[in-house]
Amino acid sequence: MKNVFLNKRSAFIRNVLLLLADVSALTASVFASLIIYRFFGGRYSMQMALQFWPFVVSFVLVAFFGKLYGMNFFYGGACINPAEELRRITLTSVAGALVLFTTLALEHNVKVISRGAMIICTGLTFFAVPLFRYAIRVFMKKSGIGIIPVVIAGCGKIGQAVITELRRDKFYGFKPVGYFDDTVTEYRRIPYLGRISDVVRVSREMEISTLVSCVPIYTLQRHRIRWKWSFEHLIIIAANSSFSISWTYPVDLNGLPAFGIHNKLRYKALQIWKSSVEIVLSAVALSLLVIPGIIIALLIKLTSSGPVFYMAKRLGRNGKPFYCIKFRTMYKDAHARLKELLDSDPLLALEWERNFKLDKDPRITPLGKFLRKTSLDELPQFINVVKGDMALIGPRPIVAEEKKYFGKNYRLISRIKPGVTGLWQVSGRSDTNYERRVFLNMYYLKNWSVWLDYYIFLKTIIEVAFCRGAK
Numbered sequence: 001m002k003n004v005f006l007n008k009r010s011a012f013i014r015n016v017l018l019l020l021a022d023v024s025a026l027t028a029s030v031f032a033s034l035i036i037y038r039f040f041g042g043r044y045s046m047q048m049a050l051q052f053w054p055f056v057v058s059f060v061l062v063a064f065f066g067k068l069y070g071m072n073f074f075y076g077g078a079c080i081n082p083a084e085e086l087r088r089i090t091l092t093s094v095a096g097a098l099v100l101f102t103t104l105a106l107e108h109n110v111k112v113i114s115r116g117a118m119i120i121c122t123g124l125t126f127f128a129v130p131l132f133r134y135a136i137r138v139f140m141k142k143s144g145i146g147i148i149p150v151v152i153a154g155c156g157k158i159g160q161a162v163i164t165e166l167r168r169d170k171f172y173g174f175k176p177v178g179y180f181d182d183t184v185t186e187y188r189r190i191p192y193l194g195r196i197s198d199v200v201r202v203s204r205e206m207e208i209s210t211l212v213s214c215v216p217i218y219t220l221q222r223h224r225i226r227w228k229w230s231f232e233h234l235i236i237i238a239a240n241s242s243f244s245i246s247w248t249y250p251v252d253l254n255g256l257p258a259f260g261i262h263n264k265l266r267y268k269a270l271q272i273w274k275s276s277v278e279i280v281l282s283a284v285a286l287s288l289l290v291i292p293g294i295i296i297a298l299l300i301k302l303t304s305s306g307p308v309f310y311m312a313k314r315l316g317r318n319g320k321p322f323y324c325i326k327f328r329t330m331y332k333d334a335h336a337r338l339k340e341l342l343d344s345d346p347l348l349a350l351e352w353e354r355n356f357k358l359d360k361d362p363r364i365t366p367l368g369k370f371l372r373k374t375s376l377d378e379l380p381q382f383i384n385v386v387k388g389d390m391a392l393i394g395p396r397p398i399v400a401e402e403k404k405y406f407g408k409n410y411r412l413i414s415r416i417k418p419g420v421t422g423l424w425q426v427s428g429r430s431d432t433n434y435e436r437r438v439f440l441n442m443y444y445l446k447n448w449s450v451w452l453d454y455y456i457f458l459k460t461i462i463e464v465a466f467c468r469g470a471k
Contacts, residue, residue, distance in 0.1 A: 011076035014146030014173050015069040017136050022063060025132035026056045026096075026125060033121035037114060051104070052121065058099035059125075062092045076148045076210055077233030078172055083246060083452040086130060090454075093125040130458055137170040150210040150235075152179035153199050153227075155187050158237055159214035163190055166212075177208065196223065200230045209233060246447035264449055265416070274453065278392035282385035289379055296327055296376060303367045306332035309380060314397035317417045319410075322389040324397055325380040329368025330361075337363045375464050381420045393453045394419025395441040405434050406441075413441055416448075423452075426459035 030052045063069065066088045070079050080088070097118055140146040150166070152159050159179060166174045178191040180199050185192045193202050196219060203211065209232040213220055220236065227234055244261060251258040264270060297308045310330070311323040331337065341362070342349040348358060364372065371377040384390040390397065397418035403410050423444045424437050432440075444452070 010146050010148045010173075011070065012073050014140060014148070015073045015075075017140060017146055018069055018133060019060065021132040021136040022060065022068075022129055023056060025128040026059055028132075029121050029124035029128045030055070032124055032128075033117050036120050037117040040116075048117070052100065054103040055096045055100040055118075055121070059092055059096035062095045063088070066092055068092065078174075078235055081246065082171055083447075083449060083455045085133075086454050086458075087449075087451040089129050090126055090451075093122050093129070096125075097122040127458070131462075134170075134458075134462065137173070140173060141170045146173055147175045148173050148210060149177045149208055150174045150212055151193065151199070151203055151206070151208050152176055152212050152214060153181075153196060153223075154214035154216075154219070155179045155181035155184040156214065156216075159184075160187060162212055162214050162237055163187065174210070174212075176212075177206070199223070200226055203231070210235070212237060244446040246449055246452065265445075270450065274391070274450065278385055279388075282382040282392060285379075286382045286386070289382075292376075293379060296371070296379075299367055300328055304328075304331060304365045313399065314418065315400060315403070315414065316389055316397070317414065319414045321400075322384070324390070325383050327371055327377040327380060329365060329371050329377050330363045331365055334363040373467050375467075378420060385420060389417070391417040391419045392421070393456050394422055395444060396422055396424050396437065406438055409438065409442055413445055416445065421456060421460045423456055426456055426463050 030049055034049060067079055068085065068088055071077070100118060101115075152163055155163070159181070163176050163179065166172075166176050176190060178193040179187065180193050180196050180202070182195050193206075196215060199211065211227060211231045211233070212235045213227065214237045215223075244263075247261045247264060248259045249262070251260050300308050306328060308328060310326045310328040312326060313321055314324045316322040341358075368377070381390060385392050394417050395413050398406075406413060422441070424432065424440045427440055428436070
């Protein structure tokens, strides 16, 4: 029973660390809000900070019942996805603020804490709690603390994708310790544990309590009863992505199990809200970036000949072409250099055909390399958002030659505006192959929500801050 205990201990440690991250984030938000409040002329005291205790306590209690720490503290299975976690964190923060205000009102101490300070504190938690949680998950991933061992049934295309995802994932805390398959006996140094018929026996010997099933439906039908009663947690991966994940909800039709799907892209009010918020945010960003933009423009003119901006022709909503505005990062004769390179080097021509980019592109100027690495070349795209050509968050804009990689999916993906940032940009970016780019764009389309945009927005800040994936 040693490993069973370790599995539960890992889940418990993971949830305790997330709890500590939440309390730390809430405490930081309280003190930061009071400092900001004082900066605008308000008063600050330690007594005022201590009055925030109902906010912290209520947040933790609501978070516990809202499954922000799993089904319970000893739960080792998958629970909610990152976008759903952000939704629950936001609602939990609002609930905590309401409890704080109610507590102070009942104690007739409403004037002890300014409403402005409470609003600032609540707003800060929307960002602080997810970022603190991200930091603690990175720590757990690197240190191996709170990591839950799982086994994989099936190592076909889906199984291999699952293994790859779990090995780099930080959110769920799963570690694949081996896989079962009837044909594939070697895959990326992951231990091969036996055939599908050996799943229960070997897993019992290893005392693993979580199984991820990636087998075809007919194979699952043969083993599902035994697997269901042999594992504490059974996660079944669909053999395809023909339906959305985030849009589904369980339905009980008088004992008949089913699920429903609500298409959030059909909600006009949500689309209007998304567009309005993105235009306002982009307008604010442009006003704040005027001086940095002028400096970048001067550096471009001083370091190489040619225009400051590069007008990249891309396909927009419904396939309508538009010009995506970027700071120029290549030499003036970049197109002529590209043709010469591709004609002289078949390997580079193949790389360009496969990815529409070169890993080590000699056309990029020294300043351009810096601008791309830091994503500063993308700043003028806020103009495209204000103009209505692009969204702040959406699928990656593509050139006409890339349509063939999407196939029949392009008709769906072209229904929404391309984005300055998106799920592809925060999921490896230049380090991902084109097949995965298509998959991520389609996932975004099929699972869009305000909270998924919120997740991508926060993840973009982290990716840009660490200059990850950009080339």
